[in-house]
Every structure is written in C-alpha cells, then in structure tokens.
Amino acid sequence: MKDNAFKMAEYGKKALTAFLALISIAYVFPVFMVVVNSFKENTFVKTETFAMPTGESFVGWANFIKGMTFGGYPFVNSVMYSVVITVLSTALIIVVTSMAAWYITRVDTDFCRAVYYLCVFSMVVPFQMLMFTLSKTADNLGFNTPWTIPVIYLGFGAGLAVFMFVGFVKGIPLDIEEAASIDGCGPLRTFFSVVLPMMKPTLVSVTILEMMWVWNDYLLPYLVLDITEYRTLPIHIQYLKGSYGTVDLGATMALILLSIIPVIIFYLACQKHIIKGVAAGAVKG
C-alpha cells in the first residue's frame, strides 16, 4: 500500500514536471518568434508568421542592417540614451533617497514624518494624474534632456525607494552608529562607511526595481524629452510601429530582438539578485 502511494506521488511529480516543461516552451515561444521573424522579409511576417524563414522569405541580416537607420533615426542613439537615462537615474535615486531615508529615520521630526507620509502617498498616485503638469514643469525648468531627466525620475520615483530604505534603517540598531560618532565620525562618514554598507540588500533591491522601471518606461520620457532628438528604446519602437505609414515588420522585429538581448543577458547574469529584489520590494510594498 505504502509503496503504491509512494509510486503514485513519484508519477505525479514526473507528470507535473512534464506539464511545466510544456508551459515553459509556450512561455519562450513569443520570444522565439521574434528571433524567427527578424530574419524574414517584411510581407512574410504577416502571412507566414509561424513558418521558419526559408527560401524567398529569408533575408539574412538585411533587417538588422536596415533597422540601424530605420525611421530616419540611428538605433545606436536610442540605445545610448536609454543607457544614459537608466544609469544616471538609478544612481541618483539610490544615493539621494538612501541619504534622505537615513535622515528621516534618525532625526524623526514632524517635518520628516510629513515627508515620509507624502512619499508613501505618492506610491498610490497614477502617472496620468500629473503627466501634463509634470511634463510642463520639466520643460520650464530644463529637465528635458537625457542628462537632466534623472531629476524628474528622482522626484516622481522617490516614494518607493524612500519607503523601502526607511523600512530597513528602522531595523538597524543605533549602537553601531553611536560607536562611530563617539569615535569621531561625522554624519557623512558615518553614513557612507557604516550605514550604507549595512544597507546592501535593500540597495540591491531598490537598484533592480528602479532600473527595470526606468529602462522600460515609455510615457514619462516621451512626454518630457524632445523626441525628434532624444528617443529611448521604447519610444523608438513605439514610433516605428505606431506612427509610421508603411511599417516594415521584419526590421521592427530585428530592433525588438536587439533591444531585448541585453536585457535577457543581464537577467540571466543577475537572476538571483533580480528575483530576490522583486520579492523584497513586494513584501514591503
């Protein structure tokens, strides 16, 4: 009897694994289709979407070459702007909000609490509520270039970061910082050489969450930046598909492929941190 039950459980597990494997294949399928179609001639993408590129439909690297200057805008520029904006914004958010969170927790005046509750409040405000006024404000103050837009990201995205950092700092015992200050460390030194290293797990989580958000964000940069000059990857791809008369699907797929390859490599390399970061961010949110 017991043996049978055990065997049943084993079979059940094998069936489950097989089933999950099937779902996994279905999961990878859309991305695989992007790869397949990026090598096809435009007209075949629509008529024979699921066929392999063979014979007359196969165009080799032509779509990729065409994609480089597709839509009259160099693809390389949009990669560059996406990287600049993501790196600068994330770095700025991390440094500024972690410092503010430490100040808010340790000083803890009524003003600090007000700032903290406003940050929490900002997390439930949808972007549409302030997209018009925010893009005008950014324009008027000159925060409308890839090098200055990080300030806007900091302002709009501070809520979650401050919330997560405050949650973490509250759990750090005061003794360590007291010891540091008795030993003659000023606040700056205490923060950067004592507090910040302790914050590492939250630092990683916030970095991951903010990077994922900024890299994929479409509407904020679209409304704030001058898009004839500065296009991030999502803006470029939307522009090609959305407002272009005759869309070259093959070349669009080639660009989509090029834009997701680095993300997937990054994901496979930092998978553990990314998954931990998401779990940590969610549990606190």
Place this chain on the structure above:
Amino acid sequence: MKRRRDPAAVNSDIIRRPIQRCAPIFLWPMVAAFCIGFIWPFAQGLFLSFTKFKTTSKWTWVGLDNYVKALADESFRYSFGYTALYAIVSVILINVLAFAVAYALTQKIKGANLFRTVFFMPNLIGGIVLGYIWSMIFDGLLSGYGKSILTDSTWGFWGLVILMCWQQIGYMMIIYIAGLQAVPEDMLEAAKIDGANGWQTLFKVTIPNVMPSITICMFLTLSNGFKLFDQNLALTGGYPYIINPDGTSVHTTEMLALNIYNTFYGQNTGARGVAQAKAVLFFILVAGLSILQLRATRDKEVAA
C-alpha cells in the same frame, strides 16, 4: 517612530544633532526633487482640474464643470467599464495561475529553478515591446481568418488578458513562492499525521499561512490592471473604433489611462480641463481601491 519615548532615545541625541545640521546634504536634495517631480505637479494638476486651460499658465476658473463633462463623456464611461471588467478577469486569472505554478514549483520537483527563470523572464521586457511582440503573434493567428487584432474587439480584450497573464504570472509567482516557503514544515506534517488529504491541507493550512502574499499579489495585480497603459497602447491602441452618428467615437479596447491620455493630447486642445478632471477621478479610484483592498485583506490576515 516610537523611539523618542524609549530609553535609548536619550542616547540617540548623540546621533540626531549632528545629522540635523547636515540637512542640506541629506534631506534637501530629495525634498527639492520630490517637490519638482511630485508635489508641485500634483497640486497644479488638482487645481487645473477646476479650470479651462490649454497651457498651464493660461486658465479660467470653471468650478465643477470639467467633472460634469467628464462623467457625461460616453467614451470615459465605456473605458471605465472596460477597465473594471479587464481588472476583474485579470486579477482572478493571474492570481490563480501564479499560485498554482508557485505551488507546483515548491513540491521539490526537478528543474524548479529553470522553470522559475523562464516564467519570470517576460517581466524584464517593457510594455511597449511586449505589446508589439504579441500583436505579431495574434495577427499571425488571425490573418488566416482575414482578421487582425485591430479589427476585432473580442480578440483585443482576450489578447490583452493573455499578454498580461504571460507577463505577470512570473512576478506574482515569485511572491507566492516566498510565501509558500515560509509555511512552517511542522504544521504541514501535523496535518498529514492527522489524516488531512492534499486539498484539505492546501485550504486549511497552506492558504491561511500565505494570506500576506495573497494580499500583496491581489493589491499589485488590481492596481496594475487599473493603471495599465503601455501594453494597451502597443497591442490595440484602442482599436477598433465605433463612430457615433453625432461624430463622437468610442474606442472599443481603450482603458482608462489611455482614454485620459487621448483626451489630453487629442486634437481638441480645449478638452484639457476635462482630461485633468478625468485624471483626478482616476487617481481617486486607484488610491481608493488600494486602500480598500489592503484593509479588506489585512482583516482576513488577523482572522487567519
């Protein structure tokens, strides 16, 4: 926050005073950016919803007029119903499937890590790109029937549901796995010894223990559902349209966020006040739902 009253608070003055003197370095940069990027635009947006304006500097006060017009707007009411329907369907589907996958992956099966990696992958890809990947897939499926995702609103709806399931199941799965791994092993064993079958254990032991994860996931999927924009724009962009005899149109797959966007940046620049009023209503809805839902599920956690 209670630190002031506990005895350690006396000591913390050693720390507090010097930090307070450094406010310009520690606090002001964040507060300044927060004012530019959130507080000022939010206040201005709230104010402008009671005015008629084309640019933020030229406005005339119209009181509640914009709100009346927004609520009378057929396309706005349609998109509200559409968004609500989408949110209900997607919250149920995503959470049930994500929980099932997470449950399966925590049964000590082979290759669990690989499956987890694959299921989470779509979250790294942005909404615009996801929308275009899936519009290619759906158009490929439908072209055989002479249709396109842009011409069939039923496909437009389910297409978006499929896309969002594909993207969000992996995200919610991660949260559910974290919750499931925290269920005490001895509780599960006790249930087994007491003769509970698999389903009883699941509903009486496992689910009550992962209530916090369920709270979080419901909250996230619900607010993601209502706030959805990029995927909606890229997959169907609101198409197909129904043109009314009086010249107004209803975009049959347009969700709230896209409706507000189109009102702001459409050809009728005189409607920006109405768009801002819609945005305020949208904000109240999203914020209200978040608060209600957190409260409802928090109560259940205590009961469990």
